Amino acid sequence: MPHIQQLDSHVADLIAAGEVVERPASVVKELVENAIDAQAHAITVEIQNGGMSLIRVTDDGCGIAPGEVETAFLRHATSKIRSEYDLEAIGTLGFRGEALAAIASVARVELLTRRLEDTLGTSLTLEGGVVTGKEEAGCPAGTTLLVRDLFYNTPARLKFMKKDAAEGAACLAAVQRQALAHPEVSFKFLKDGKQELLTPGDSQLRSALYAVLGRDMALGFTKVEGSGEGMTVSGFTSLPACCRGTRGYQFFFVNGRYIKSKTMTAAVEQAYANQRMVGKFPGCVLHLTTKLNAVDVNVHPTKQEVKFGAERQVFSAVYYAVLAALGADQSRPAAVVA
Ligand code: ADP
Numbered sequence: 001m002p003h004i005q006q007l008d009s010h011v012a013d014l015i016a017a018g019e020v021v022e023r024p025a026s027v028v029k030e031l032v033e034n035a036i037d038a039q040a041h042a043i044t045v046e047i048q049n050g051g052m053s054l055i056r057v058t059d060d061g062c063g064i065a066p067g068e069v070e071t072a073f074l075r076h077a078t079s080k081i082r083s084e085y086d087l088e089a090i091g092t093l094g095f096r097g098e099a100l101a102a103i104a105s106v107a108r109v110e111l112l113t114r115r116l117e118d119t120l121g122t123s124l125t126l127e128g129g130v131v132t133g134k135e136e137a138g139c140p141a142g143t144t145l146l147v148r149d150l151f152y153n154t155p156a157r158l159k160f161m162k163k164d165a166a167e168g169a170a171c172l173a174a175v176q177r178q179a180l181a182h183p184e185v186s187f188k189f190l191k192d193g194k195q196e197l198l199t200p201g202d203s204q205l206r207s208a209l210y211a212v213l214g215r216d217m218a219l220g221f222t223k224v225e226g227s228g229e230g231m232t233v234s235g236f237t238s239l240p241a242c243c244r245g246t247r248g249y250q251f252f253f254v255n256g257r258y259i260k261s262k263t264m265t266a267a268v269e270q271a272y273a274n275q276r277m278v279g280k281f282p283g284c285v286l287h288l289t290t291k292l293n294a295v296d297v298n299v300h301p302t303k304q305e306v307k308f309g310a311e312r313q314v315f316s317a318v319y320y321a322v323l324a325a326l327g328a329d330q331s332r333p334a335a336v337v338a
């Protein structure tokens with residue numbers, strides 16, 4: 001057996017980056033989440049060649065102080081939490097301080113940022129995680145992150161990328177989820193120069209739904225509003241006649257974070273009981289709002305899986321809210337199983 005050695009930090013960074021940055025859409029997700037955490041009102045995402053050659057995310061958020069731009073790219077560097085106690089109630093989308101470090105280690109990155117209170121902004125360039133330039137720069141308030149040549153230094157990962165069209169579609173899907181999660185933010189998505197999404201950012205979930213799914217499909221949704229078990233459930237769900245042959249139109253959010261949840265999926269589908277045909281699934285955009293400490297988001301690096309303190313309560317809150325939206329007879333005791 002060879003001797004046991006600790007890996008050098010570059011190799012360790014590449015391994016860690018693999019967990020966060022799986023494909024271009026993961027970069028889009030992380031950068032958009034940073035923009036939302038920075039209180040942006042408008043976020044523009046541009047990609048070229050499915051995001052493989054270029055991803056640019058521009059926001060009008062709080063910007064980064066000139067003295068902190070390098071720090072932002074260090075591993076476990078974050079402005080969002082300070083101590084282990086903060087992990088119990090996370091109110092931001094990010095908190096692990098990993099994304100920028102991970103992205104920078106597998107691409108060529110350019111940061112352009114200015115805080116509103118500063119007259120000059122900063123530009124920082126990195127290649128494979130190493131800073132190659134820093135200078136003062138005139139730029140609008142907010143932040144632009146430019147990511148070029150993703151995975152140029154990790155051929156093993158590069159090999160697994162799908163065709164540009166598939167990667168580009170995944171990038172659009174990542175922006176659509178954030179647009180449905182944050183109707184108060186205006187999102188624009190451009191693919192190879194062509195605009196594919198624009199949401200108004202008027203704080204109305206209905207407007208975001210129209211922009212994302214298109215008018216015809218959005219008309220097949222009805223409003224959901226419910227509360228109970230210390231949480232609220234709001235959003236839209238398909239009219240029974242408008243169920244589709246795929247679960248691809250089910251979107252679940254907890255406290256503004258897109259998640260995948262078997263519990264919420266099961267709750268929605270059971271609420272339809274025999275109102276939907278076999279092989280047809282409801283679409284839905286459901287926002288669950290709970291106390292921050294009722295959900296643990298620190299389960300997986302991408303944070304799409306979460307742990308609820310009380311799955312059963314989540315199930316019933318969602319189930320009854322959707323049932324009410326469908327106008328079902330609630331006097332009948334329904335079998336609630338988590
Ligand atoms: P995290 O989001 O988990 O804190 P990141 O690596 O994604 O970690 O970002 C590191 C830090 O850089 C953030 O905590 C934040 O302070 C800063 N930052 C990143 N993106 C932006 C942005 N678009 N606007 C303002 N600050 C940003």
Ligand code: MG
Nearest residue numbers: 030034094099
């Ligand atoms: Mg982040």
